[in-house]
Amino acid sequence: MQTPFLLQFINLLAALLLLIAFAMLTQRRILSLINLFALQGAVLSLSTFVVAFSTSQHHLYYSAGLTLLLKVLLLPWLLHRLIRKLNVRWDVETLINIPTTMLVGISLVIFSFNLAAPIAQLSEGLTRGLIGIALASVLLSLLMMLTRRKAVSQVVAFLSLENGLFFAATSATQGMPLVVELGIALDVLVATFIFGIFFFQIRETFDSLDIAHMEKLKDD
């Protein structure tokens, strides 16, 4: 069952996931961001597929398919449509400059690897160390959310965060119970729709998708 090749392949995919997360962190253009997001989805789907294959858990095939459908096709398509409609292409600048962000990101990766090290020792075989990568990509996405100004890129970051989680759910733990996965997928879908509604409402109300307009509610 556990062929070294498959293991290496999953590890490769994991590394790819992390790489894409970094790439997203440094990306200024929204279009490329969405493309990267789709790519990430593809990697996720592939890794789920491989895990399903290697552990022969059938429900993981559904998961892989669902991921492909949702995260590679549907969501990027939706987002593309959205930005075309809303006519936003650039995330003008990030809040912290990109080299700094990178530095922070790298330390986050080291941190999460360290954190995951004792757990990795528990886990036998296949998924060794994947928790660390999942954690790192979750934290990187979170970092991306902190540093983005435009609502759209924040949402993409959020979705990428979910990707990281999904990776943890499927690859690191070899799949959650099906009902949970279905629920998660449904929620993500609904969330995206709501995001879409919001984008229109926000734009309608503020004439922009810059979150800087939404800093009125505060204690003073």
Add this chain to the structure above:
Amino acid sequence: MDSVSVSPLEVVGWLVQLWIVLGVAGLVLQRAPRLINNVIFPLSALTSLLLAVSGMWALGADPGVMVLPLGLPDLPFHLRLDPLSGFFLILLGGASLGISLFGAGYFKTMAGGTLGLLCLEYHLFLAGMTLVLLADDAYMFMVAWETMALSSYFLVTTDHNIPDIRKAGFLYLLIAHVGAISILLCFGVMQGGNGIAAYTFDAMRHAQLTEFWSSAAFLLALFGFGAKAGVLPMHMWLPEAHPAAPSPVSALMSGVMLKTAIYGILRVTFDLLGTQLWWWGVLALGLGLLTAVFGVMFAAVQGDMKRLLAYSSIENIGLLLVGIGLTIIFHVYGKHALAALALTATLYHSLNHAMFKSLLFVGTGAILHATGERNMGRLGGLIRRMPWAAMLMLVGVLAIAGLPPLNGFVSEWLLLQAFLLSPGLPNSYINMLVPVAAAVIALAAALAAYVMVKFYGVIFLGQPREKVLEHAHDTGTWERIGMGWLALACVVLGLAPVFVVHQLDLVSLSLIGSSLGNAAGNWVFLTPVDTERASYSPLYFLLAVLAVMLLTSILVRHLYHGRVRRSAPWDCGYPAQNARMQDTAEGFGQPIRRIFEPFFKIEREVPSPFDTHPRYHGQSDDRLWYILYLPIKYLTEKLASLASLLQHGRIHLYLTYTFVTLIVLLVFV
């Protein structure tokens, strides 16, 4: 009463229920204000009387215990009526009897809706105070305690349209609440065992506490109850809330509610805590002295009659605290008879203060109704317009000034005796402290006389300072009866000290295990230790003074002619005398203000010699407000503005919080 099957506690329970029913009836009958005035309040007074009687009955009886089916699970309401509670019930009943009777007349002018509500709150207040005295578990105690605070808050803010009154109510309830939390913590320290049942007083009595925790409990209790009693520096609410409340309510608050705090301190210190430490006594003593002098000093410079009385209450609370401190010290050092003496003095003074302060407060109510004026600088000469009120108030004034043969003197006498007999304590510091303390007490008592001369003289004597005072009317019948009862109580308590002390012995015996016993004297001579050491007989004293006076007046009348001529007062050669040339309240207080200048924050506005309409304005504020309360307020505001920085409006910042929290937790896992 002669039926054996009924216990005092049950009777008191019924009376409390009756009060609540009366209160609700008042709310229901709000369209019939006459009924409320002429039926409900007198009935309430009758209930008070019965309560006092049951309290007296409980003094001699074994402690009664009762468990109600209410409360928390595993912690139903426990009630207990022991001599200490019984004594305070007498105090409550006795004072509220007069106040309710007075109220029956006083609230006549109030609109129906307000009156109904007030009637409910008034009776809840009374019921709450009674239950505080009966409570035998922490939860019940706190519920009753806060019911008392809340109902009195609503009573204070009866005239809530006036911003100042709202402010007073706010300050009052805030300090009361902080105090209540402190009391709560005190119970938390004292709880015995585990589970909810650990909060009964009985479990607390058996709890084993280390010295550290005992002291923590005592300090928390002192702070918490002190906040209610108006002990320095938590006194700030008192001079604000008392003037704001309707006068009968002020009377209840000052006369009775403050005593529940004294009750609380006694209960915690001597009953619930198994051991005491000597320095508690020193602390209480020191705090009491400070409070007493502070209170009377500020009373001397007040211009508002109710504020003056409020500060005087602070002084008296200080005296009570001194008594408690002495009791602790003697008790710790095993001087049982002396401890009993100090405790007796404390309890006696509580009772006295309840009577005369209630009398004076309701009296100010009568004045307020007659003139619509609280500022003494606009009163004067009322003795001629309101002879009844003036006469009854004179009794109260003389009593509170500590003059023999009235009641105020007896308790001060007992307290001073306790001081005088103190030498021989094994701690030399305390030995040195005692004479200084006695001196301070004496000073406070003398200043109290000053204050009271000012109070009475400026309000009742002299010429009316305003035209409207010509139309002032005297008190009505209910008011007179109420005040009469309180004045009578002052006289009786003053003349029959031996009887009272014998009753108080039962309390000390149950609380600290010692009493004055037969040493208290025979029926007419009060001799707390023995006849050689000290004795006092107000009855003989009064008889002698009366006899001498009578003799003199007979002699004068018979041997000399009785010709009397009326004429204008002598003008000293300066014909333009008018009422404004008398001392105002501020003027009368001026020497005190000058002597104790550093303690006051004085704002003065003096007219220049060329003003055509000269106006003088002087105000003496409490420095503590500026050096303690305002800084706390500023600090809170500062911290609040720091806290508001958190909520900065930027979502990135909020996400950063989440992020940082997560990272920090992960680092520390």
Add this chain to the structure above:
Amino acid sequence: MEKYQLLFAVLFQLAQLVLVVVFAPLLTGWVNQCQAWLQNRSGAGVLQPYRVLRKLFSKDAVIAHNASPLFRVTPYIVFGCMWLAAAIIPIIAVDLPFSMAADVIALVGVFAVARVFISLAAMDIGTAFGSMGARREMLVSFLAEPALLMVFFTASMISHSTQLPVIVDTLAHHQFVLYPSLAFAALAFLMVLLAENARIPVDNPSTHLELTMIHEAMILEYSARHLALIEWASSLKLFAYITIGIALFLPHGIAEVGNWAGLPLAIVALLLKLVLAGAALAVFEIVSAKLRIFRAPEFLATAFLLAVLGLLIHFLLGA
């Protein structure tokens, strides 16, 4: 025997009651006479106070229109209180049954009653002087009263009693001890005596200069028999104070309980002491100057502090 003793004591008490009221003005006269001599005046004679009283009693009383009953009853109260106070101080013998009813604290209380009433009466008419006098009187007393109490306390601590007869008995008849604390107390007492009896340096009994008077300002509205009673009460007060001083600080010579034989000697000793004390008072008054009214509290605060110091010294030295 005991029964007789009690009876005798009661009789003795009544006798003292009568004697003090009769002879108190004499002491005032004597002090005034001494003063006159010291001022190189011939003086009106020691009987002058009696003459004044007689004259006042025979005059028509004039009372302001707005005087209340309080105003009219006050002279009797003041007089009664002072009389009683003077009567319970052991001056010749220590068994005075009425002393049982009022110990030293009560004695201070009696003085306070009189003071409060006279202050209230002063405010009753509503003239500028009346209330000024009342205020000043209370100002003086709020420091003098605790000082007096502290003086008493010192003596009480020594004798373990607040009963005047017991105090005097202890001081006079037990073994002779020098009490340094009593020295402080004595000084304090002297100051209180001056202040309370409206003497120089706190007040001046013989002036009606508005700005300086205290006691006289209060009684400006009184006339005829009311004034007489008040003047008489003042004499009684002075008498009481001087005898208190004698009882506390020079008790020697007073008769012991039941020792009727000692009485004549005691009477002689008392007379001597009174004569000396009166003269000393006069001398003290002559050599000091009237203080500004606002210096009076300082003067009295000094007295108060001295008294407290005396008490502390008692604790410190045990004597």
Add this chain to the structure above:
Amino acid sequence: MIDLQLLALLLAPLLGGALLAVFGSRKWAAELNSLMSFFTFAASVILTMRVIDSGPQVAFHEQFFIDQFNVFLVALTAFVAFTTSLFSRPYMRIEQHHGKLTTGMLHLYYSMYQMFTFAMLVALTTNNMGIVWVAMEAATLTTVLLVSLYRTPASLEAAWKYFILCGVGIALALFGTILLYFAAERVLGEGGTALLWTHLNEVKGELEPTVLKLAFVFLLVGYGTKVGLVPLHSWLPDAHAEGPTPVSAVLSGLLLNVALCAVVRSKVLVDGSLGTHFAGYLMMGFGLLSVVVASFSLFRQKDIKRMFAYSSIEHMGLITFALGMGGPVATFAGMLHMTVHSLTKSAIFFAVGHAVQKSGTQVMENIRGMLQVSPTVGWGLAIGTFAILGMPPFGVFASEFLIITTAMHEYPWTTPFLLIALGVAFAAIFGKIQPVVFGETTAKRLPHSPALIPVFVHLLLVLMLGLYMPPYLADWYRQAAALLG
């Protein structure tokens, strides 16, 4: 049988949501809303009686689980949801009358309201920690739409913040759940049972502590965001202040409880696995921080709903603190506090809603003299405020009494913070509400008469809980406390 009862409980709101999605624009939509909420409530009562009778139950292949702890929350949720629907009927009409809402918005409101109830009930009753997560997310999504109902810039901003912050939070909770599963599957094996709480609870001693520690951090941060623990609370005041008042009431009264319930479930597992008080201490720390920060934040509030939102943070902090302390008394107190806080806070929001409608503003300086305008609203607000401030004899005091005294006994060092925080909170709220209730007024009359019966029903219940607790209710709490340890 239990399956059926549970089905009724869950179907009622689901059906209601579906029906209102269709008929939400009709005139009787409000009545339908109340009716469906009533059905839910009735079902919850039946379920509760069942659990009282026969103890903990599992249903639907162990996917659902009802024990004493969650059934009281179910009953509470259904009850408050019902009374809130009663309140919202006239309230929303007045809003519509004032031109703030359109029929379309109301349509959305009614259907989302039912869906929200459904999501909360699922989150409470499910046995599967994964489904808990799904339901929490669903509850977030439905309320996001409710918060932004008015479509004003402010409400959009609030909803956006709510959405993003809670979305992130809940995502972190998912990571925690995954870690939990990771640890569980090693003991329970792969597949459906590894996330079932009942199973986890049985084997909690065998779960890998290091993983569980990590998992709890994520779960706490995740669900803690929804509870409103400081410093994860930032969304809460905005969402409460800008959403419609009935939504504020259910958010404060119910959603926070549900999220806390999830945290508590995790805590039981984690502390059971670690054998230490790790999770408890963490909760105590967050609770204490929340209480203190929220109290000071209260001080400067101008908006009345915002202020009470902070008060919710304070109280949730107190509950978290109590549940973190553990032990029978504190847990009992924590649960009691949950109940009374829900009842009181929703009652306050009801009263506040009408007060705001009467004076036309949420700024407290402009709301004055409510007692004069409408004694019922005024007294409701005054009594509610005193109740929430912990004045006896209301139930809030009972629980605070137990929490504070236990803290004094067990963790004395925390009490100065509690003392200061409660004092400051009292000063802040009381000082601001007093002039709102008392004094002169400028407010006007309303087009529809307000529904104040819910206010007084809630307050009466709270009063009763302070003075007398029926034996079955007490047993219920006690068993729940024993369950949580």
